[in-house]
Amino acid sequence: xxxxxxxxxxxxxxxxSPLIIAVSGETITERVGVINLSVDGTMMMAAxxxxxVGLKTDSLLYGFLAAAIVGAIMALLVAFGSFRLKQNQVAIxxxxxxxxxxxxxxxxxxxxxIPGPVVKHLPIPVLKDIPIIGPIFFNQDLVVYxxxxxxxxxxxxxxxxxxxxHLRSVGERPEASFAxxxxxxxLRYIYTIVGGGLIGIAxxxxxxxxxxxxxxxxxxxLGWIALAIVIFGGWSPVxxxxxxxxxxxxxxxxxxxxxxxxxxxxVAFNSIPWLLMIFVLLTVGSEFTERLILLMPKPMRxxxxxxxxxxxxxxxxxxxxxE
Amino acid sequence: MNFKQSIxxxxxxxxxxxxxxxxxxxxxxxxxxxxxxxxxxxxxAFGDQSKTLSVLAFWIPLLLSSVGLLVTFTAGLWNxxxxxxxxxxxxxxxxxALKFPGPQFLLIPLEIMAAMLAAALWAGLTAIxxxxxxxxxxxxxxxxxNLAIILTNYLISGPWQPPxxxxxxxxxxxxxxxxxxxxxxxxxSPISFVFAVIAFGLIILALRGTVWGLKLRALGKNPRxxxxxxxxxxxxxxxxxxxxxxxxxxGGAVRVLSWFDSLRQSISGGIGFLxxxxxxxxxxxxFWVPLIALFFSAVLNGSISLQxxxxxxxxxxxxLTGVLVLFMLLFGNPGVLRIGxxxxxxxxxxx
Numbered sequence: 001x002x003x004x005x006x007x008x009x010x011x012x013x014x015x016x017s018p019l020i021i022a023v024s025g026e027t028i029t030e031r032v033g034v035i036n037l038s039v040d041g042t043m044m045m046a047a048x049x050x051x052x053v054g055l056k057t058d059s060l061l062y063g064f065l066a067a068a069i070v071g072a073i074m075a076l077l078v079a080f081g082s083f084r085l086k087q088n089q090v091a092i093x094x095x096x097x098x099x100x101x102x103x104x105x106x107x108x109x110x111x112x113x114i115p116g117p118v119v120k121h122l123p124i125p126v127l128k129d130i131p132i133i134g135p136i137f138f139n140q141d142l143v144v145y146x147x148x149x150x151x152x153x154x155x156x157x158x159x160x161x162x163x164x165x166h167l168r169s170v171g172e173r174p175e176a177s178f179a180x181x182x183x184x185x186x187l188r189y190i191y192t193i194v195g196g197g198l199i200g201i202a203x204x205x206x207x208x209x210x211x212x213x214x215x216x217x218x219x220x221x222l223g224w225i226a227l228a229i230v231i232f233g234g235w236s237p238v239x240x241x242x243x244x245x246x247x248x249x250x251x252x253x254x255x256x257x258x259x260x261x262x263x264x265x266x267v268a269f270n271s272i273p274w275l276l277m278i279f280v281l282l283t284v285g286s287e288f289t290e291r292l293i294l295l296m297p298k299p300m301r302x303x304x305x306x307x308x309x310x311x312x313x314x315x316x317x318x319x320x321x322x323e
Numbered sequence: 324m325n326f327k328q329s330i331x332x333x334x335x336x337x338x339x340x341x342x343x344x345x346x347x348x349x350x351x352x353x354x355x356x357x358x359x360x361x362x363x364x365x366x367x368a369f370g371d372q373s374k375t376l377s378v379l380a381f382w383i384p385l386l387l388s389s390v391g392l393l394v395t396f397t398a399g400l401w402n403x404x405x406x407x408x409x410x411x412x413x414x415x416x417x418x419x420a421l422k423f424p425g426p427q428f429l430l431i432p433l434e435i436m437a438a439m440l441a442a443a444l445w446a447g448l449t450a451i452x453x454x455x456x457x458x459x460x461x462x463x464x465x466x467x468x469n470l471a472i473i474l475t476n477y478l479i480s481g482p483w484q485p486p487x488x489x490x491x492x493x494x495x496x497x498x499x500x501x502x503x504x505x506x507x508x509x510x511x512s513p514i515s516f517v518f519a520v521i522a523f524g525l526i527i528l529a530l531r532g533t534v535w536g537l538k539l540r541a542l543g544k545n546p547r548x549x550x551x552x553x554x555x556x557x558x559x560x561x562x563x564x565x566x567x568x569x570x571x572x573x574g575g576a577v578r579v580l581s582w583f584d585s586l587r588q589s590i591s592g593g594i595g596f597l598x599x600x601x602x603x604x605x606x607x608x609x610f611w612v613p614l615i616a617l618f619f620s621a622v623l624n625g626s627i628s629l630q631x632x633x634x635x636x637x638x639x640x641x642x643l644t645g646v647l648v649l650f651m652l653l654f655g656n657p658g659v660l661r662i663g664x665x666x667x668x669x670x671x672x673x674x
Binding site: 090091096103106221228286 | 349455456465469474596636638
């Protein structure tokens, strides 16, 4: 494998890391049955907060911490408005998205386009010298390591632990979970807030690492991409992470192609994320895919269906009354 | 009016006050006086005739889009794609204005028809992606919004760039015959006001007084039972989206034909998203829509002149409207704070 390709792959992994973190957070939130639609606005608020706090305190840790708190607060608003005040989850999330865009622009107005703290490169000794795998996975920074660990941690927690089982049961059948003695709304509060915190960290991962600095609408659109990837990933943390990396790879490929064919205008390049969004959601959602699968030879149908079809947690977006 | 009713009537003042206090605190944090800022915004919105006319000119496309959204919200659809529908309307109107070779008196009617058609088709695409492709209208609409904006940028910097060379800012100004007649040197065109009033009236009548409106309401309230009653959810969803698209497209045409006189990069400038906020704030009180839209238009225009005067970021207007809608959503109903703590007797009394 050529050095150039390895460098490209390492860069794709870095570029995808914030998305992986955001997708993990939203996957946790949706698996417990809550739609936090505010991801885009939350990430902008968190990116701004993380950058400003990191700059003021000269501490990356405080920057990320502040971003996580902002993310958690936004998620808490969605949860509180939905469970306690019985308002529409989607509506609250959407308003928070718009508000996050404007509020981050206003609050961060004195900090645009200035240099700030940067997450440091941190190769892991020994591991970084493994051929191919080393330079891709272990010659990175803490954000990337955090994202990789988070993928497996989320998978393990959801699928291999008792609290994870409770989490999933609340997202699938809240009534049954309640009958088994699980406090449905308490779990929903907890995991929505945890998910929001992760989305906040993802926002700061942009402003402090992958897309340095702050400007109006710094991460605009990326939150929506994360939301679409959660669906494409079939609400599985591993598949979601693969989706995020696939997205990063497509963008990287487009950059390379653009360098090779400069006459292909920047338009084609900019439309890729959005065309991809429609395309992947069509793949997992349309009747056409269903028919395509039926046309295949029988032994292939099962695996293809598992690979292409997804179904949301059954109680996604519903509210539950503890009575 | 008894005590309970009057509480219900005056309750919305509380979230409004909350939003104002939030914004005031924000201003104080930035070392600005809230009172001076409010004065400055008021002068920026209604300080003289030309400013007032600007508020009105901005109000019309906002009102048209909001009225369209009344239809989709009634049908239970989240037409976030309204922003892209405005843009497509603007593009189609610009296309006619720039390229139509025929007689001049046909220009304006053709521009408007092209705008409404293009935007309706763009909205229909979102609807078909939903009904046939299983792509939720929020995601389909959002992707199409961005694609419409990218298309605008492509046209401005490519095929439609002004002859003096490619700036990334806009096409050349349209010929005078292609523009809507304006009121006294302003960007306000009285004819577009007439369109907006007609659209508002027709949509209210359609939603309140026709079988179509009833079907849409059934669809919005409970898609499954609507289906069992024989309402074709696919057909109604597509029609509702296209109706909304047509009105948003008309709004887009008004933007290029009376506000900018050319196709610009930020042709909509978030009017679609603002319209979503207007309709959410109105919830189902349709008659409030024009007033809320006017208020939002004033706040946004005011905050732009606030930025010119005090260097405070003009996103303040967006913050105020956003917080207002958020608080209204969360606390707009007086019963809301006691939900879950109500005794069984109280619940029974209400029934």
